[in-house]
Amino acid sequence: MDIKGWQSWIRPAGLGVLIVLAMLIGGIIATRSSAHGPASTATAAAAASSGSSTGRTLPVASNSAIGNLPDLVDRVKPSVVAINTVVTGRNGQRQGEGLGTGIVLDKSGNILTNYHVIDGAGQVSVEFTDGSMLPGKVVGSDPGNDLAVVQVTGAPASLLVPAKFADSDGVRVGESVFAIGNPFSLEFTVTSGIVSGLNRQSEGGITGRPVRGVIQTDAAVNPGNSGGPLFDADGNVIGVNTSIENPTGQRVFVGIGFAISSNTAQRFLPDMIAGKPITHPQLGVAGVTLNTVNAKEAGVDAQKGVYVTAVNAGSAAERAGLKPAAAASSAGVLPPGGDVITAIDGKPMTTIEQLAKTVDGYKVGDSVKLSVIRAGKAMDVTAALREWTGQ
Incomplete structure (x- = not known):
């Protein structure tokens, strides 16, 4: 898992050490062992069905500390499992x-x-x-959000203890959290910390699609924690642990972990459980957040909005007629000529991050009205969002 790129964690068969295959920055935190070099990462899907506790949203805990952590762990631990995989080649x-x-x-x-x-x-x-093991089957997946759902059949009801999910929009920086997972094959390890930041962006996973609204935590997560819960102080899931970041390039936890928010995780659960394909919309622009300095450089009247620097060929933005900036001028200076996106469907857009997150909230095929400033004139254009393809 990774915020700026992803990488597998490999443990050669018969050796008690971890070898890291580094790709960009950050690291996927699933453990992978291989006798033939890097093993492929695995695929899953996320979902919720009738009778699932994920169907209702609970308030996020406001506790500043977890004084009853041992009791909480005893209560929620049965909702956590270890997922073991075997990777096979084309010849089986x-x-x-x-x-x-x-x-x-x-x-x-x-x-x-x-x-x-x-x-x-x-x-x-x-x-x-309790140590019991059952075969699992991947029933659905959302690769763009790095989520999947595995289903087991024939499990006694006593083994299936559904986790409760909180509304991650209510999470606050500084609140106490804890994680349960299987780092380095140390099964059902508990670590604790706080929410260090909100609305981070996880980029470059298996599909390369950024995952937005990610929660940052200093609760220790390592290879093997991937897919596990980040709990609030009431024992409700606020995130799915997915990646770590280490600027030194080493693939070990140094205080920065990331979890996909519970709201993002729950959005497509019913479709994943049903085995339906999950798609994500794309506008197809690159841009920068305007401010008083770079707006003057680009020669635009607006000082708030998203300045369009590039438009993908064949994208919704190109079909809507959005105009990108001219070829780059001197280093560090915005080239002139680009449109400024100031709103989507009447909602003001002030940053590129806000624009991207807003587009994520729509469905493929939705038409959106873009308020644009072009050469000093305000206008509206309509874009029909297309499926994100990695372009």
Whole structure:
């Protein structure tokens, strides 16, 4: 898992050490072992069904400290599982093994995890806290959000303890959190910390699509924690642990972990459980947030909005007629000639991050009205959002 790029964690068979395959910055936190070099990451899907506790939204805990952590752990630990995978090649030959974490969603046996935990897995098995193991099947996935749902069948009702999900929009920086997972194969390890930041962006996972609204935490997460829960001080899930960042390039936790927000995780759960394909919309522009300095450089009247620096060929933005800036001028100076997007469907847009997150909230095929300033004149254009393809 990773905020600026992703990488597998590999443990060669028969060796007790971890070898890191580094790709850009950050690291996916699923453990992968291989006897033949880097193993593929695995694929999964996320979902919720009737009878699932994920169908209702609970208030986020406001506690500033977790004084009853041992009791909380005892209560929520049965909702956490270990997910073991076997990666096989095209000829069916065993190529490696992986370990991640999952969250029990409902009494139907649906379990949420990261897509990269089960991507490429020929076999999936789920281990519960009592040590029992059951085969799992990937029933749906949302690779663009690095989420997947694995289902087990035949599990006793006592093993399936659904986790409760909180409304992640109510999470505050500084509140206490804890994580349960399987770092370095140390099963059901508990770590704690605080929410260090909100609305981070996780980029460059398996699909390369940025995941927005990510929660930053200093609760220790490491390879094997992927797909596991980040709990609030009331024992409700506020995020799915997915990546770490280490500017030194080493693939170990140094105080910065990231979790996909619970609201993002729950958005497509019903469709994932049903096995439906998940798509995400794309406008197809690159841009920068305007301010008083760069607006003057670009020669535009607006001082707030998103200045369009590039438009993807064939994108919704190109079809709507959005105009990008001219070829780059001197280093560090915005070239002139680009449109300024000031609103979507009447909602003001002041940053590129806000624009991207707003587009994410629509569906593929939705038409949106873009308020634009072009050469000093205000106008509206309509864009029909197209499917995100990685372009």
